[in-house]
Amino acid sequence: MSAPELLLRAHTISRRWGGLIAVDRVSLDLQRGTVHAVIGTNGAGKSTLINLLSGEIAPSSGRVELLGQDVTSWSQPRRARAGLGRSYQRNTIYPSFTVFENCRLAAQARRPRAWAWWQDASKCEASTATAQACVERAGLTDLRQLLAGLLSHGQKRQLEIAMCLATEPDVLLLDEPLAGMGAEETERMLTLLAELKASHATLLVEHDMDAVFRIADCITVMVNGAVIASGTPDFVRNNAQVRVAYLGEH
Numbered sequence: 001m002s003a004p005e006l007l008l009r010a011h012t013i014s015r016r017w018g019g020l021i022a023v024d025r026v027s028l029d030l031q032r033g034t035v036h037a038v039i040g041t042n043g044a045g046k047s048t049l050i051n052l053l054s055g056e057i058a059p060s061s062g063r064v065e066l067l068g069q070d071v072t073s074w075s076q077p078r079r080a081r082a083g084l085g086r087s088y089q090r091n092t093i094y095p096s097f098t099v100f101e102n103c104r105l106a107a108q109a110r111r112p113r114a115w116a117w118w119q120d121a122s123k124c125e126a127s128t129a130t131a132q133a134c135v136e137r138a139g140l141t142d143l144r145q146l147l148a149g150l151l152s153h154g155q156k157r158q159l160e161i162a163m164c165l166a167t168e169p170d171v172l173l174l175d176e177p178l179a180g181m182g183a184e185e186t187e188r189m190l191t192l193l194a195e196l197k198a199s200h201a202t203l204l205v206e207h208d209m210d211a212v213f214r215i216a217d218c219i220t221v222m223v224n225g226a227v228i229a230s231g232t233p234d235f236v237r238n239n240a241q242v243r244v245a246y247l248g249e250h
Contacts (some may be wrong), residue, residue: 005031005199006068008084008171013052013062022048024226025062030171030201035193037204037216045088045225046205050173053203054086055079067170080109085169087160091177093150098125099140099159102148103131130166138162138192154185161192172202180209190215213237221245 008030015023023045030036038046051057053064055076064072071079096103107130123173135144141240143151148159157177164172177193178186190211194200206212212219213233220230221242236242 004039004124005033007032007066008203009065010049010053011063011065013049013059013064014059015048015052016060017063019227023052024061024224026220026225028203028220028227028230030203032170032201033198034217035197035202035204035215036218036220037206037212038220038222039206039209039212040222043224044222046222047175050086050203050205050223050226052173054084054173058161063078066177080169082168083165083168083170084173085167087157087164087177089179091156093148093156093159093163095147098145098147099151099162100131100135100144102159103134103162103166104128106163107131107134109167126199131169134162134165137195139188152185154181154188157181157189158192161189161196170200170227171250172196172200174202175205176207178206186211193207223227224228231245 006029010026010028011022012027013026014025026049028036038049040046050058052059055071055074055078059072061068066079066082066084071082086175094105097105104127104216107127108124112214135141138160138161140155140158143155148156151159161177181189186208193215196202204216216233218231219233219236221228221236223245228245229236229242
């Protein structure tokens with residue numbers, strides 16, 4: 001593996017709250033051109049893991065590297081500016097703004113221009129161009145002037161991806177982007193994720209097992225904060241420990 005391909009690495013990271021171990025010595029690598037899925041039942045530590053990788057919370061131990069740099073002590077905004085983007089389980093859009101305005105605001109966050117306080121932010125050509133490109137890439141061009149609050153659930157999730165892309169990340173951390181979607185919306189999102197795959201390293205936390213086995217190159221399975229298996233979809237599908245712990249088989 002060449003250095004440019006390995007974009008994010010977690011070294012035995014843990015998070016404890018008193019006697020509770022939410023994440024227990026988890027290690028994983030994210031490479032450009034791959035989708036790495038993390039699965040597990042509710043309470044397995046998946047979202048906490050994303051929070052640790054994104055910098056929303058600090059690890060109790062272990063190390064996180066982004067683009068070859070130790071970013072363990074970096075704040076979430078600093079990691080975002082360095083190339084890490086994430087989405088959340090719940091929609092984090094601005095419902096009273098249009099689809100395009102949501103993306104433009106995200107693009108401006110990537111390139112703050114505090115010195116240009118006299119200039120209308122909407123006149124920033126770089127942010128406008130980035131926003132337009134991300135709206136198109138997410139398949140929302142026909143809805144660009146629609147208020148975000150009027151979008152369907154699936155379209156709101158697409159918008160979140162577009163906003164994430166507007167920050168120009170190399171690494172995508174996606175927390176249940178398919179949650180609550182119907183079959184058509186799921187198909188549209190999987191197509192988008194497949195299109196983004198070549199240019200990004202993607203960590204996908206998801207409960208839709210059909211989707212996971214379809215799109216993931218590598219799957220990590222967590223139980224009670226720890227990794228019990230990690231490998232190709234076929235390896236995980238046939239792993240006896242996974243079938244007992246996650247798929248409910250005996």
